[in-house]
Amino acid sequence: MPHERNKDPKNISRRQFLRDAGIVVGGTAVGSAFILTACGEEKEITKTVTKTDTVTTTAPGTTVTQTATETATKYVCPVCNEEFDSLDELKNHFESEHPDDKEIKDELDRVVTYTVNGHQYVLQVDPQETLHDVLREKCGYLSLKDMCTGWGACGSCTVIVEGKPILGCMALAREFDGANMETSEGLAQKKHPLIDTYVKHYTMQCGYCTPGFIVTSKALLDMNPNPTVEDIRDKLAGNLCRCGTYPQHIPAVQEAAEILQQGGE
C-alpha cells in the first residue's frame, strides 16, 4: 500500500511499486511487469515473453499444423536491459556488473519471488515485513490469520513452505525468496479432500483458526499419509482454537487420509 511519508525520492525504500494494486492485492502475478523505482526513476524489471512453436506433422494424405504457445518471465537488468531467466541470475549479474549502483542494488535486494498455490509473485518486501503480512496484504491470501497478533503462539498464520508448516508471523518475508507455498485457498482450489472432510465433520465453529489447522493437517498428511490419533493430536497441538473444535479434527484428518490413500483428490 502507498506510504506517503516516504514521498521524498531519496527516501524511497518503503514504497510499494505495483501496477496492479487492487483492494488487497499488492503482488504481481506473472503476466504484468514488476516496476522497480530507484533514483526517482521507474524501471520494469520483469517482462513476459511468449514463445510460439509451430509443429507440422505429415501423414499419408494429411498435413497437420499445431501451434504451442508458452509464456515465461524474463528478469531485466534495470541498468543494461540484459535479460535473465531468474531473479537470482539478475541479482548475480547486478552484483558483478554494476557494483557501484548501490541504490538500485538495495532496491533489487528487496525483490523476492514466491510461488503461492501455483501462482508466481514478484514482490518487493521490507526487511521487517513478515511472511504473514506480505501474503495477506500484498498477495491477498486472507486465510492467514493473526489470532495471537504475532506472538507465535496460535498457529492461525500457518502456511506451508516447501512442504513444511511454518508460522507466517514468525518468518521474515525476505528470507523466502524463490519458495513454494501453499495456503488453504490453494487447497480448496485444487479440491484437497481436507476441505470437504472439515466441512462434513463440522470441524469449525467461528472459523478463524480453521485455515491454520487445515494447512497444518495437509503438511501432516504429506509427511505421514496414515497418521494415528496420537500423531494428529501431536502435530496439531501447536494450533489453538478458542471455540474448542479439537475433537473434530481427528475424524476430518483421518477421513481425508483414507480418501487420499484410495487415490482420491
Next chain:
Amino acid sequence: MPEQPYHTREEFNYVGKAGLKRKDGLEKAAGTALFTRDVYLPGMLIAKTFESPYAHAKIVSMDTSKAEAYPGVHAVLRYDDPELAYEFEYPSWGWSAQYQHPLNQIAHWAGCPMGFAIAAVDEQTVDEAMKLVEIEWEILPFELDYEQSAKDDVILEAHRDIDTNIRSAEGVIEHELGDVEKGMQEADNIVKFTYIDEEDTWGGVEALSCIAVWRGDHLDIWVHNQTPNPAQMRLAGYHQWVPVGYFVRVAPPVNQYTLANKIHVHSLYQGAQFGGPNWNTWYCNYPLTAAWLAKRAQKPVKHILDRSHFENRGYDEAVHYMEVGFKNDGTITALKSLDYGSTIDFPFKVGKGTGVPNYYDTVIVPYVNKGPKSCYRHGMKECGGLNLPYSIVAGELGMPMTEVALKNDGCYGNSMEWINENVKAQYGWTRDSLKEVIEAGKEAIGWDEKWHLPGEKKLDNGRYHGIGLAFSHNWEVDPNTYFQPNQACVAIQRTEGSVKLIARHSDGGWTGETSYCQIVADELGAKYDDVEIRPFDDVKFELKQGMGSCGLICSSVFLVEAARNCKKKLLEICTEPTGPGGRQIFPGLTPDDLEVKDSVVFEKANPDNKKTFYEVCQADWQFHDPAIGWAANRRHGMEIWNLLRQATFMEVEVDTETGEVIIKKVVNVNDVGKCVTPESVKGQQYGGSYMGIGNSRNEEVLYDTQTGFQINDNLIDYKWFSFNDIEGPMEQIIIETGMGYGAYGMSGCSEVVGALMATSTSDAIFNATGKRVTHFPTTPDRVLKALGKI
C-alpha cells in the same frame, strides 16, 4: 392453558437432522470467509487509540501538535474534541460503568485505551506519531482487589463524587427468598466456606477492529461486534438501556444529517466473540472513534485494537462467603452468601434452578482498576453458587452428589412436587429433566461402578481416582424481555424461486445460518439447499442470534412465524383470482387444498397437480404479490420456569505429589428441549468443555502489583487448553424434553457447558482426595494447598 404458539410441529424434514452440509463450511475451510480484520479498502488509513501507561491517572494537559504534523498522519481525535464533548455516563448493567467515553481523560486501568486516537497511512506511522504526544499526568492511587476496594478509604477517581468505591448504579444488592434465618434454624448442619474465582479474560481469537468510510452523508461501518443493531444506534447517538431493551438518546449522532438510516453496519463473520465485548460499554463505543476519524480524514479508517483479547476480562471474578444449612437426609434448608465482585449476576441464576426455599444474598460491586468485565461463555459463579453448596452437603453426608441434586431440584424455591402440580400440569409437560439428564450421564460415565467415598480409590499409578458432577438449569432469555427489537423476512425470489432469508445476523460459530435455514425449509416446505441467508449486510432486519445468549432460541420463534407467513402468502398467490389476462395458478382450488414440500406446491388430493416454486414465480408474476413473510419478536405473556437441566460428569486422576489433575473422561448431558442441528449442539458441548476447563484449571490474569499491569497478556503466557490438555474422551448426550420457550420447545446450552466445568472438576477432586478446592482456577498449587502439602 397458556399459549404455546410455536411448539406445534411434530414432523421435521430438516430440523434435528444430522449430516446436512453447513452453510458457512466451505468458505471457512477455504479461508475465504471474511472477518472484520480482513477488510481492506483502497486508501484506507490505520488508526489506534492510545493506551494508558498507568493503572489510574488523569490527563492534566496534552499536546498533540507534533503528532498532527507528522508526515503520514491524517487525523487526530482527542478526549476534549467537540465531537466527543458529551457525557457517556449511563447505566451499563454493572459491567463497565466506570469506563465508557471512547477517549476518556482518565485511565481506569493499566493499558486502557484512552486520551487520543491517531489515523495515519500505516500502523508504524501511527506508533511513531503516538510517541510525539506530550501528556502531563496526575497519577492516582489504584486498587486491584474488590473486597479491599469496598473497604478502602482512598476513593477512586471514577467515584470521587460519592464517598465510597461501591458503584452507584448497582452498589449493594440484596436478594432474598423465603426466610434464611428460619431455614438455618431448621437445619441439622451448617457449613461455612469461601469460594473464590480469579479473573480470566476473553482471549478472543480475532482482535477487535472497526472500519469506517463516509460516502456523502452515508456512513458504512464494518465492526467486529455481535450486536450490529445497537452499534448502529450508538453511532446515531443513542445508548441501549440494558436489560429492558430501550434506546436512550444521549449524544448527537455521528451523522449530523440523519439518524440511523444512513448508517450502515456490516457484521461479517466474528472470530470467537462469545458475547462479551458487545456488553462492555467502551467496546460498544469505540466505533465512534473510527467514524469521527474517517470523517475528519475523509478517507476510510480501520481502527485496530490488538490488545483487546486481554483487555476484556471475564465477569466471574469474585469472592463469595457462603453458608449452607441442611438436614441429615440431604435436604438443603437455606443458602446465604456475601459476594464481592464485578457483577450482580450471581443471585439471578441460582434461584432459577433450585428448590432451596430460603436464600439471602448480598452482592457488593465496587470499582477496581482492572479491565472491563463481561460474559464470555462465562457463568461459573452462578453454577458455583449452586453446585459447591450441593457438593459440600453431599460430602458432609457421604452421599453421591447425584442424590443431593435430585433431592433439592426445583425452581425459585419451589419443589419439583409443586412444579409438577402447578406448572407442568398447566403446560401439559410430563418429563423430569434432571432425572433424565442424571440417568443418562450416570450410565455414560459408569457412575454406579465408579463412585466411591472420598479419597478411597488409589490407583496402581499412584494417583487418586475421582468422579464428580455439576448441573444447572437451562439458560434461556425470557421471551418477555427481549433485549432488542428483532425481525426477519422470508422471501421466495421471483426471479428463480429460491428462498432467501433476509436478515442481518452476526455469526460467531454456532452454525446459525444452517439452523435458520433448516427451520425455514421445514416451515415453508422448501428444500434445505434452496434456502440461503447471507447475513452481512444491513438489511434493517436483525436476528437475535449473536446478540447475546440464546440467540437461536429467541430468533427461532419469529423465524417460524415469518416462514409460516411466507407459506400462507405463497398458497394465496397460487389460488387467488388474477386481473385481466392473468390465470389462477391452481384453478378452482383454495389454499386449504394445497400443500408444500421440497419446494413444490401440490394439490393434496392429487399430488400430480403440482408446480415448483420456480413455476409458481414464473406464472403470471405480473399479476401477483411476491411470496414474502415477515415477523418480529413480541412479548408472549408467558410465565417462565426454567425446567430443563444440564449436567457435566467428570472423571479425574489426581497426582497428590504434584497437584496435577488429569481429566480422564467428560460426559456432557444437555436437555436442549429440541435440537435443530445436532453437530452444532455437540460443538457447543465439547467446545464449551475445552474453554471451561481451560478457564477453571489454567486461566488467570496475573498482575504486577506495583504497576497494575497484566503480566501475562499474550497467548504464550496466558494458556488456553489445547489439543493435548484433555487426556480422556468426551461424550456428548443430547436430551429433548421440549420444555423450553423457543420454537418447538427448544432451549440453549452453549454457555452452561463451559460454566459447569469448574465445579464438576472440583467435585471430582474432592471425590479423589477428600479435600475440597474452592479457589479457581484449580492450579496444581491450589490442589497441593488443599491437601495441606504447601
